[in-house]
Amino acid sequence: MKPKAMCGATEVYPVDILEDDPQAYQTAAEGYYDLLRDGGQTSTEVFSLPTGEQVRLESSSLCFCSMYCDEPQHKILVLVNPQDTKTVVAVYLKESWWSMEDVLRTSDPTREGLMKVQSFGERIVLFVLNTIVFGRLERNLDDDDMFFLPHPTKEQAKIMWRDGAAVGFYSIKRKGSLCGGGTSACYLLPVFDTVFVRRKNRCQGLGTAMLRDFCDTFQEDEALGISCPISPAMYKVLRQFLLTYPGERGRLWEVEPPGAWGQRFNIWLKVYLQEAKLQDGVDHQRTRNDTELPRICQKREGSWDAPETFLA
Numbered sequence: 648m649k650p651k652a653m654c655g656a657t658e659v660y661p662v663d664i665l666e667d668d669p670q671a672y673q674t675a676a677e678g679y680y681d682l683l684r685d686g687g688q689t690s691t692e693v694f695s696l697p698t699g700e701q702v703r704l705e706s707s708s709l710c711f712c713s714m715y716c717d718e719p720q721h722k723i724l725v726l727v728n729p730q731d732t733k734t735v736v737a738v739y740l741k742e743s744w745w746s747m748e749d750v751l752r753t754s755d756p757t758r759e760g761l762m763k764v765q766s767f768g769e770r771i772v773l774f775v776l777n778t779i780v781f782g783r784l785e786r787n788l789d790d791d792d793m794f795f796l797p798h799p800t801k802e803q804a805k806i807m808w809r810d811g812a813a814v815g816f817y818s819i820k821r822k823g824s825l826c827g828g829g830t831s832a833c834y835l836l837p838v839f840d841t842v843f844v845r846r847k848n849r850c851q852g853l854g855t856a857m858l859r860d861f862c863d864t865f866q867e868d869e870a871l872g873i874s875c876p877i878s879p880a881m882y883k884v885l886r887q888f889l890l891t892y893p894g895e896r897g898r899l900w901e902v903e904p905p906g907a908w909g910q911r912f913n914i915w916l917k918v919y920l921q922e923a924k925l926q927d928g929v930d931h932q933r934t935r936n937d938t939e940l941p942r943i944c945q946k947r948e949g950s951w952d953a954p955e956t957f958l959a
């Protein structure tokens with residue numbers, strides 16, 4: 648079964664044509680699933696993978712995935728590989744099955760660069776990039792590599808579009824928004840929460856561009872958070888970023904929610920300490936325990952010239 652939506656010679660993709668109506672989508676998907684399960688639809692239909700392999704469209708290979716962590720009742724219908732039922736191979740949208748790559752494509756030339764997630768179609772792209780591409784297809788499953796839960800329904804996020812495809816995203820927690828997890832605590836500063844760039848698009852400056860966009864969005868705030876834990880690759884990005892933009896050194900903090908001063912660790916100082924440790928072969932963290940370090944970093948004013956001198 649192939650996507651039917653065509654517009655002249657230009658193929659259109661789900662993000663360009665999906666109505667902004669999650670409820671209608673869900674009803675249609677459930678109807679299709681029921682038909683297939685009850686044998687109303689022939690199970691001789693197959694979906695062809697880019698590898699040439701064919702997956703039979705039958706209810707045992709279909710699965711409803713929760714799109715949001717805070718409203719699990721909103722689901723999208725996916726097709727999994729029968730040999731590896733954790734691997735999603737296609738998504739059911741607009742009464743057709745679409746491969747992962749097609750779900751991420753757009754034929755709209757104005758979708759280029761960083762764009763806010765607003766429509767239902769863009770929420771699906773965010774979900775697929777986060778949960779399916781990063782969470783499964785492009786994560787190193789052998790390592791204890793980090794992954795992100797599905798975002799909440801109204802999470803503020805931007806997708807990075809490049810040459811007709813979604814290649815990355817970042818999400819933020821606004822100052823004053825609820826921390827979640829059943830508490831009534833609210834974030835005390837804007838926080839750069841999740842970020843991902845597809846493997847084939849890495850080391851081309853996209854991670855840096857998203858960080859720059861975040862800092863520019865909150866120009867008025869004197870402190871900005873990056874959610875803890877920060878991956879080693881993201882530390883590399885931050886190190887390079889703070890070398891390039893010294894004015895941001897006093898503003899960027901690794902934070903635990905809600906981001907009170909005792910839950911912040913200045914990132915530039917952490918980079919400095921890590922490099923000092925590497926150069927001296929001295930374990931600086933052993934000389935000050937973890938509860939002392941955040942207090943050392945509670946500097947609200949002044950310059951951060953010591954790390955700069957060290958790293959020059």
Ligand SMILES: CC(C)(COP(=O)(O)OP(=O)(O)OC[C@H]1O[C@@H](n2cnc3c(N)ncnc32)[C@H](O)[C@@H]1OP(=O)(O)O)[C@@H](O)C(=O)NCCC(=O)NCCS
Nearest residue numbers: 843844849850851852853854855877878880881883884887
């Ligand atoms: C972290 C991540 C978003 C970086 O995206 P990116 O687009 O590759 O980052 P950039 O191209 O802007 O990199 C900026 C700098 O960091 C360096 N860098 C980035 N990743 C690196 C890595 N894995 N190893 C060494 N250096 C790295 C780049 O070389 C670049 O420096 P340069 O200007 O000297 O080339 C991406 O690796 C990713 O999605 N990782 C998986 C998810 C993740 O870890 N998210 C962060 C959670 S805290």
